[in-house]
Amino acid sequence: NAGVTQTPKFRILKIGQSMTLQCTQDMNHNYMYWYRQDPGMGLKLIYYSVGAGITDKGEVPNGYNVSRSTTEDFPLRLELAAPSQTSVYFCATQRQDVLEQYFGPGTRLTVT
Amino acid sequence: AQSVAQPEDQVNVAEGNPLTVKCTYSVSGNPYLFWYVQYPNRGLQFLLKYITGDNLVKGSYGFEAEFNKSQTSFHLKKPSALVSDSALYFCAVRDWNYGGSQGNLIFGKGTKLSVKP
Numbered sequence: 001n002a003g004v005t006q007t008p009k010f011r012i013l014k015i016g017q018s019m020t021l022q023c024t025q026d027m028n029h030n031y032m033y034w035y036r037q038d039p040g041m042g043l044k045l046i047y048y049s050v051g052a053g054i055t056d057k058g059e060v061p062n063g064y065n066v067s068r069s070t071t072e073d074f075p076l077r078l079e080l081a082a083p084s085q086t087s088v089y090f091c092a093t094q095r096q097d098v099l100e101q102y103f104g105p106g107t108r109l110t111v112t
Numbered sequence: 113a114q115s116v117a118q119p120e121d122q123v124n125v126a127e128g129n130p131l132t133v134k135c136t137y138s139v140s141g142n143p144y145l146f147w148y149v150q151y152p153n154r155g156l157q158f159l160l161k162y163i164t165g166d167n168l169v170k171g172s173y174g175f176e177a178e179f180n181k182s183q184t185s186f187h188l189k190k191p192s193a194l195v196s197d198s199a200l201y202f203c204a205v206r207d208w209n210y211g212g213s214q215g216n217l218i219f220g221k222g223t224k225l226s227v228k229p
Contacts, residue, residue: 004155031214040121042202042219043156050212058210090155094214099144099163099206101217103155 002026004104006091012110013081021076021107023091031094032074033101034058034066036087043090049074081111114139114207118220125193125227133188133223135203144206145186146217147177151199159201162186173197193227200224 007022025032030051035043045058049068063085065077078085088108092101115138125131137143144163148156160171167179177188188201201224204217 031211033211033216040221042204042221043217045210045216048211048216050214056210056212058216092156096214099214100146100158100161101156103148103157105153105155 004091004093004102006089006104006107008107009105010108012112013078015081015083015111017081018077018079019081019109021078021089021091021109023074023076023104024072025074025091025093025102026072027093027095027102028071029093029095029102030071031096032068033092033094034064034074034076035090035092036060036085037090037106038087046076046089078109083111085109086111113209114143114205114218116145116203116205116218116220118201118203118223120223121221122224122226125225127195127227127229128192131190131193131197131225131227133201133203133225135186135188135220137184137186137203137205139205143179143186144215145177145179146204146206147171147175147186147188148202148204148219149173149199150202150222156202159188193225195227195229198225198227 034046047066091104147159162179203220207218208215210216
């Protein structure tokens, strides 16, 4: 039981490049979330999904896109990377009505 | 809107001494409050939560938190600190602007706990 896995662990992008951050869970949780964590700040919600085929914007969605074709996978797409997207990205899951979230190990992204 | 504040960027404690990491909140309605811990280069791990009931909540690794409605606080405590408790601690509150029926978490900025031998 791996829980929540994220790949890659680290990535350096040039301005204008694009990439996909992968998130996979094996806990059969309906709810999935993408957060970004900037230094000295709490986590900010980018996008979330309440189940396969359903996604919605969070607090800071600009510059990102997501999809949720299966319960297990919730990839985050960055198009036209910008230095402001330099951050650590966390994927999280939650089982309905349990309230606590389970986090992956994170992806550290640098855009230069 | 819901919010939490962690007034201390860093807390330093000697091993064996009690520790407190402070959190205050601002919510409309009843608060759902959480504490998470983040070790270096790791994701956040759930420690404990307050939903309703007893004001003293016990969680993982010997941590507990006291909910105080009149002071709108939810401080994290441990009677005897360990060097291995050194980490980043986040207080969070359930928010209902996003996340559908389950809501989402609004996090504080985090408090770095350093426990010295």
